[in-house]
Amino acid sequence: MRGHAHLVAGYIPGRSPFHRMPLWVKAVLLLLVAVLCLASPAVSVPAGAAVTTAVLLAAVASHGVARLPWGRLWRAVKLMLVFLVLIAAYQWWEHGALVAWQVVAAIVATVLASNVLTATTPVDELLDGLAAMVRPLERFGADPERFSLTVALMLRSIPFVIGAFSDVRDAARARGLERNLLARSLPVVIATVGYARATGEALVARGLGDPEPDDDASGGTGPGR
Amino acid sequence: MSASARQSIVLSAAGVDIVPADAAAAGPKTILKPLTLELAEQRIAVIGANGSGKSTLLRLLNGLVLPSTGSVRVNGLDTAADGAAVRRTVGFVFTDPLSQLVMPTPVEDVELSLRRLKLPKKERRARALDILAGYRLAHLAGNSIYELSGGERQMVALATVLAVEPSILVLDEPSTLLDLRNTRLLRERLASLPQQVVMSTHDLDLAADCGRVLVVDDAGIAFDGPPDDAVARYRALVG
Ligand SMILES: Nc1ncnc2c1ncn2[C@@H]1O[C@H](COP(=O)(O)OP(=O)(O)O)[C@@H](O)[C@H]1O
Ligand SMILES: [Mg+2]
Numbered sequence: 001m002r003g004h005a006h007l008v009a010g011y012i013p014g015r016s017p018f019h020r021m022p023l024w025v026k027a028v029l030l031l032l033v034a035v036l037c038l039a040s041p042a043v044s045v046p047a048g049a050a051v052t053t054a055v056l057l058a059a060v061a062s063h064g065v066a067r068l069p070w071g072r073l074w075r076a077v078k079l080m081l082v083f084l085v086l087i088a089a090y091q092w093w094e095h096g097a098l099v100a101w102q103v104v105a106a107i108v109a110t111v112l113a114s115n116v117l118t119a120t121t122p123v124d125e126l127l128d129g130l131a132a133m134v135r136p137l138e139r140f141g142a143d144p145e146r147f148s149l150t151v152a153l154m155l156r157s158i159p160f161v162i163g164a165f166s167d168v169r170d171a172a173r174a175r176g177l178e179r180n181l182l183a184r185s186l187p188v189v190i191a192t193v194g195y196a197r198a199t200g201e202a203l204v205a206r207g208l209g210d211p212e213p214d215d216d217a218s219g220g221t222g223p224g225r
Numbered sequence: 226m227s228a229s230a231r232q233s234i235v236l237s238a239a240g241v242d243i244v245p246a247d248a249a250a251a252g253p254k255t256i257l258k259p260l261t262l263e264l265a266e267q268r269i270a271v272i273g274a275n276g277s278g279k280s281t282l283l284r285l286l287n288g289l290v291l292p293s294t295g296s297v298r299v300n301g302l303d304t305a306a307d308g309a310a311v312r313r314t315v316g317f318v319f320t321d322p323l324s325q326l327v328m329p330t331p332v333e334d335v336e337l338s339l340r341r342l343k344l345p346k347k348e349r350r351a352r353a354l355d356i357l358a359g360y361r362l363a364h365l366a367g368n369s370i371y372e373l374s375g376g377e378r379q380m381v382a383l384a385t386v387l388a389v390e391p392s393i394l395v396l397d398e399p400s401t402l403l404d405l406r407n408t409r410l411l412r413e414r415l416a417s418l419p420q421q422v423v424m425s426t427h428d429l430d431l432a433a434d435c436g437r438v439l440v441v442d443d444a445g446i447a448f449d450g451p452p453d454d455a456v457a458r459y460r461a462l463v464g
Binding site for chain 1: 287289308309312313316317319321323324325327328329330332333336337338340341346350367369371385386389
């Protein structure tokens with residue numbers, strides 16, 4: 001199965017201020033973006049629109065500061081374009097142009113800001129951050145390592161599923177079945193379930209789901225270190 | 226290093242039956258007849274037709290499949306009772322490295338293996354990069370695993386499994402997806418390992434490197450002995 005990693009947001013190595021910023025600072029900034037976009041309209045509609053526009057400009061500027069390719073910014077927007085148009089149309093109709101702009105700008109600003117975060121943070125660091133966030137819940141039975149592994153698997157699986165869709169579409173086209181919904185969807189389900197099983201087996205084989213050994217004395221362990 | 230010490234895998238009348246999910250179907254199907262074997266040689270190959278039971282046999286060795294009858298012991302540990310300890314002893318490489326590599330990049334995947342050692346983050350990363358450098362993969366450490374060639378991926382998979390220094394390495398058709406050049410690289414790599422190696426393969430050259438070859442046919446062992454005779458037997462079976 002082909003991979004389609006290029007379709008998915010991922011880490012872009014670099015040395016920009018955002019790349020060097022600790023993850024928690026980026027997370028706080030992202031939270032700030034979300035709070036400003038969501039809370040500012042509560043003051044007044046013009047204030048909301050003004051604040052959100054400023055935040056959007058800042059998010060776009062951050063893209064530049066992080067030296068991310070502009071294609072990436074556009075791709076993030078393109079993926080949501082249909083929804084954005086629908087939401088804008090509805091808001092315009094119901095509440096007028098200014099509100100429509102505020103809502104759309106808020107969505108785009110938040111997505112762009114999170115895009116900057118994921119593009120400037122290696123997945124590994126992101127996972128450590130997530131694990132750290134869950135750690136306080138450990139005493140209630142949460143397992144931070146398992147949680148971050150789950151997120152990693154999710155990130156890793158998205159390109160596979162996208163790849164499965166495009167492979168199956170090609171295969172259906174080759175057989176002249178491109179209009180057949182079943183021929184285009186069932187193999188994706190089967191491939192995805194197969195992939196999930198194979199991944200599960202690989203995790204088990206690598207001992208990643210196993211409980212931590214309490215003592216290193218449990219015989220037969222690999223060479224001592 | 227205990228990796229070069231003598232390892233022992235003992236199967237005692239270990240067989241595998243599958244109960245069909247479809248209740249209307251006939252009773253359980255035997256996918257591996259009860260086997261009694263001791264695997265102690267440094268290099269062991271398993272050859273046989275597709276569907277003959279090679280993968281099932283290999284999966285028994287690290288507890289991915291548990292025997293429905295009999296038992297499997299690795300250095301004295303029962304695969305059913307001590308699964309976690311067995312898996313720390315036996316590393317397993319799958320045919321398709323993409324299903325084995327779970328992280329987005331090679332260095333992260335090796336680090337995932339190393340998490341077990343509970344090293345500080347920096348040290349873990351340094352060690353992972355060291356390991357990749359040992360496989361001449363340092364230049365690909367941060368690339369997406371989707372961007373690697375099949376041969377590179379298989380080497381990364383091998384590196385992630387060997388990172389935690391298992392004493393036995395099991396490989397299921399490791400060269401089936403590789404071209405000639407990458408198969409040769411893999412062959413050289415395997416030859417240099419201190420670990421005991423058990424692998425299934427359709428590459429008879431790879432099998433010829435092994436001191437002992439098992440020929441699997443119809444869910445049982447049809448031959449067990451030196452490579453020349455095993456290959457002759459396998460050819461005869463194919464007819
Ligand atoms: N989980 C399973 N459920 C049902 N049948 C299985 C299962 N695993 C393997 N088999 C069957 O057992 C036989 C041997 O499979 P396998 O060990 O994968 O063969 P090989 O690796 O030699 O190609 C095949 O006929 C296969 O269809
Ligand atoms: Mg097989």
